[in-house]
Amino acid sequence: MNGTQTTPFAVSPTIAAVKRRLRRGLAWLHLWVGLTVGSIFALNGVAGSVLVFHTDLLRWQHPELIAHKPHADPVVLEQLVAQWAPRGVRSIDLPKPELPVWQAYFANGERAYFAPEDGALLLQRAPDNDVLMWLHEWHVALLAHDSGKQVLGVIGWVSLGLLVSGLYLWWPKPGRWRSHLRVHTHPPVRRWVTWHRSGGALLLPLLLLATVTGVGMVYGKGFHAVFTAALGGAVPTLPKLKGAPDEVDWNRVLERAHHALPGARLSRVSMPKPDSRVISFRARAAGEWHPNGRSEVHVDAAGTRVLDVFDATAQAAGARASAALYPLHIGVVGGSAARWVTAIVGLLPMFLLVTGFLFWRRRTGH
Template sequence: MLPRQAISTSSAWRFRSVLKWLHLWLGLSAGLVFAVVSLTGTLLAFQSELLLAAHPELQRERLPPLALQGHALARVVAEAEDRGIRSIDLPSSRLPAWQAFADKGERHYFDAANGEPLLVRSPGNDAVLWLRDLHTHLLSGEAGEQVLGASGIVALFMLLSGLYLWWPRLAALAASLRWHAAPPARRWLSWHRSLGVLLLPLLLVVTSTGVAIVYSQPFRSALRWTFADGPEVVPPLPIEREAAFIDWQAVLLAAADAAPRGSDLRRISLPKDDALVSIRFRAPGEWHPNGRSVVWVDPYRASAMQVHDATAQDAGARISEAMYPLHGGFVGGRAWQWAIAAAGLLPAFLLATGFLFWRARRRRH
């Protein structure tokens, strides 16, 4: 009869062998999707810079103050119905033009000062938007997004299993991080392990936030339950449409007055089933580039109906809303933006070194 310690060692060896097999073959298959999506994320970390470089007509040295933006907004709204526009971003230092979102992924751009049409982009005519569609939906709509979410979960398993397989004794820590030049199998394995371990925290943040974005509703519900958050925000009751003229300058000023001091109006959602206009703003302290705070305005009377300040939410909601800015590199300035870009290169490096290690080992045997 085998001693208990021998049985335990044998079980641990079997478990480790199975884990190695899964880590290898999942990495060589699902790792390809992970690498492609991550590489597109590296480019998208600089999507605003790429847009302005490709279309210098969008740039302006000075932005008009909010008190003078009503005329330009009125002109953009007048174009909304014919162009299928649903929402409009106000000009900002990051993108000094009106950016309007329309059907089929189209984006329309208008001059910040007078609302004159400047540019129309879509995944069909713009490489950056095509890459964005690949990154967020694998060019396949909702079905692609679900595949992306499953790939993200597999990627998390690969990262954590790789950490488990690498984990050394304390005395061997320095040796386990050393890069070797030869033989080939040892070279690729040492490069794969050492760089993967050193940048693992960053890659875990990027991957886990990406999965949280895909499964945002269950993730948010789980966080609200965990932190015992209060009820979800309920918008005000709808109002009926009227034939009255809408003074868009007054609407903007009413929203600015209702928002907390120091807030930045960011995105206007045009009325759908009712006549209320909702305007997202970025309150002081918010990480999201467009903010998650909202003010609902009666456009006919230019009066704020209700204000939702995202910074006053409970912990679960605030953690949930931190996922996108962390994932996209919108918080922490240039340092975090470059860190996100660097993290996007790592999966391709791990895929390549993992494949080269597998091939070198097969040749040796």
């Protein structure tokens, strides 16, 4: 048979050349986007690694916060609401074993901590006077409030693209898996490229989990809508009961709320709205991953009846998946081992940035 023989699966030289050009273009894009946008991604990851131990570090910095018994006294809560709600407090965490004080959240991002026995102010924190608070604001909003959150969301999507493109560039041909996973020590250019590629490929599932859950929190409403549309689930609604809550019976309200969801722990109370007689609580039902829970209890201001209960554990899979984003992101699912793994994963983007930079520097002779 005359002429050049070809196999049914042969790739024409033209197609092969196009694939090589596309691959070179993707590698160039991966490099420069990684060195620019990837730098912010890496710094954000380092901040997240520290924040995994936020409460532990806070307890270590301020031992006065843990020298108490976790008791939610309704008289103290009434005093705190009367004194601090007009000053911008939006919600207050009830004392709990890991942080046995009242923790108040202000509209401007500050936090305050009060003794559970008498409501005495123990500590006030803000991003401009507390390193952990500064890291928190950087991690969730790049120190730029709502606009920073939107920028961070875009960076999150770009970072997902970096991870996927890196996997594509690394993906070996059949029979070459072992060589692609091998890590070399010399020469330096080969060391840095194998550390970068092999490290990224082996730890990609953890990196994807951290990045996807982070993006999911930035676009929480959108992710929740997608999850519930696909897998079911409801959105908690705030009952309406108009009238100024001038006479809130906090003793009866707390008692009623405690018994509204058996087995749950009340975790947070929202400040009463001026035109509503509804007192709203966050609660952590048995089996919830979220440290504060996603369940809700709503009681009338007089404490005479429970208006509504939202049990997050009774929801369909979509709502439960949406509620799992935050606890998975911060590493509270799986005990202390999961927290350490989450902290290490937060350092991986910086590792990939440094090894990628060193590889580029060695290869180009800079």
